[in-house]
Amino acid sequence: MRSKVPSFIMIPSILSVIFFIFYVFLDVKDIFYIVHPITIFFFIIITILLFILDSIDNIIYQKRLKSITEKERRIIIEENEGNYLYLFYKFLFYDTKKINRNVKKIDHGFDGILELDNKLPMWWIHLFYLTIFFSTIYFVSYFLTDFSNPYKEYESAYKNQMKEIEIFDKKTPQVSLKKASFQKEFINDGKKLFEENCSTCHQSDGSGNVGPNLTDDYWINIIEKDLFKNIFSIIWYGSKNNPTMRAFGESGEIKGNDIQKISSFVYYINTQSKKPIKNKIPQGKKVLDWKKS
Numbered sequence: 237m238r239s240k241v242p243s244f245i246m247i248p249s250i251l252s253v254i255f256f257i258f259y260v261f262l263d264v265k266d267i268f269y270i271v272h273p274i275t276i277f278f279f280i281i282i283t284i285l286l287f288i289l290d291s292i293d294n295i296i297y298q299k300r301l302k303s304i305t306e307k308e309r310r311i312i313i314e315e316n317e318g319n320y321l322y323l324f325y326k327f328l329f330y331d332t333k334k335i336n337r338n339v340k341k342i343d344h345g346f347d348g349i350l351e352l353d354n355k356l357p358m359w360w361i362h363l364f365y366l367t368i369f370f371s372t373i374y375f376v377s378y379f380l381t382d383f384s385n386p387y388k389e390y391e392s393a394y395k396n397q398m399k400e401i402e403i404f405d406k407k408t409p410q411v412s413l414k415k416a417s418f419q420k421e422f423i424n425d426g427k428k429l430f431e432e433n434c435s436t437c438h439q440s441d442g443s444g445n446v447g448p449n450l451t452d453d454y455w456i457n458i459i460e461k462d463l464f465k466n467i468f469s470i471i472w473y474g475s476k477n478n479p480t481m482r483a484f485g486e487s488g489e490i491k492g493n494d495i496q497k498i499s500s501f502v503y504y505i506n507t508q509s510k511k512p513i514k515n516k517i518p519q520g521k522k523v524l525d526w527k528k529s
């Protein structure tokens with residue numbers, strides 16, 4: 237006769253399995269559905285059913301006890317009843333070898349193979365229970381509390397990141413038209429920024445598209461005497477005659493430091509001797525006598 241699983245283990249385990257299925261497979265991540273009266277009612281009904289099942293099981297168990305010999309009965313009662321702490325102790329430390337000495341043999345009959353129903357090694361069983369125990373902790377901390385909830389973690393990490401960006405922005409002074417100057421080491425960064433922000437209208441090599449060619453000596457907008465400052469100032473204030481070239485700096489769309497990088501790139505492609513093969517036709521006035529910056 238098989239040992240009876242105590243109800244204080246059986247009922248909570250079945251309930252948690254149902255709860256797990258309910259939570260994971262029905263895709264009800266919202267806590268609202270879990271504390272909903274219908275859900276609670278459902279779980280109460282399940283619990284009552286489980287209690288009924290357990291008492292039926294109990295009655296069958298008691299009946300069976302009566303139909304076996306006194307000796308067997310005593311062994312079963314000893315295994316199933318009494319001090320749970322003692323049962324737990326036995327469960328943890330009983331000697332498998334001793335039990336396997338009078339191992340059960342299962343005869344399949346039809347194939348003549350005799351199966352030995354050995355008890356599993358204790359270390360294996362305990363490892364298994366440990367995983368169940370861990371899964372409960374994991375489940376609770378992952379789904380039900382904020383302890384290690386990935387969504388909450390993401391949210392707070394995101395908030396912290398945004399705060400850090402804000403602090404960084406406040407701490408890093410942005411250059412303005414007055415202080416900006418051409419820097420060789422900014423060309424590569426500027427190229428990337430130019431491709432992201434400007435290439436739709438000027439092509440990624442600056443040869444011109446909707447906007448004019450930026451690699452030739454013809455300029456529509458001549459605001460500053462110095463070529464680099466002229467470029468910076470157009471990107472900052474936009475074009476006064478054509479709103480298509482918008483005020484990237486003034487509107488806050490691009491920060492001063494990045495405009496300095498982009499301007500360095502534009503200055504570089506305008507002053508180097510290697511020019512794009514395909515160019516937009518010249519627009520504006522030819523200017524060669526830029527003030528040296």
Ligand code: HEC
Nearest residue numbers: 433434437446447448454455456457470475477478480481
């Ligand atoms: C939506 C299209 C568009 C975008 C995006 C754009 N531009 Fe322009 N850009 C233009 C047009 C159109 C002009 C011509 C303005 C005029 O006629 O005054 C222009 C003019 C310029 C000029 C002055 C050229 C001259 O001959 O006066 C510079 C320099 C310039 N753009 C750089 C940039 C940079 C750098 C970016 C990226 C941050 C950028 N543009 C993004 C359309 C654009």
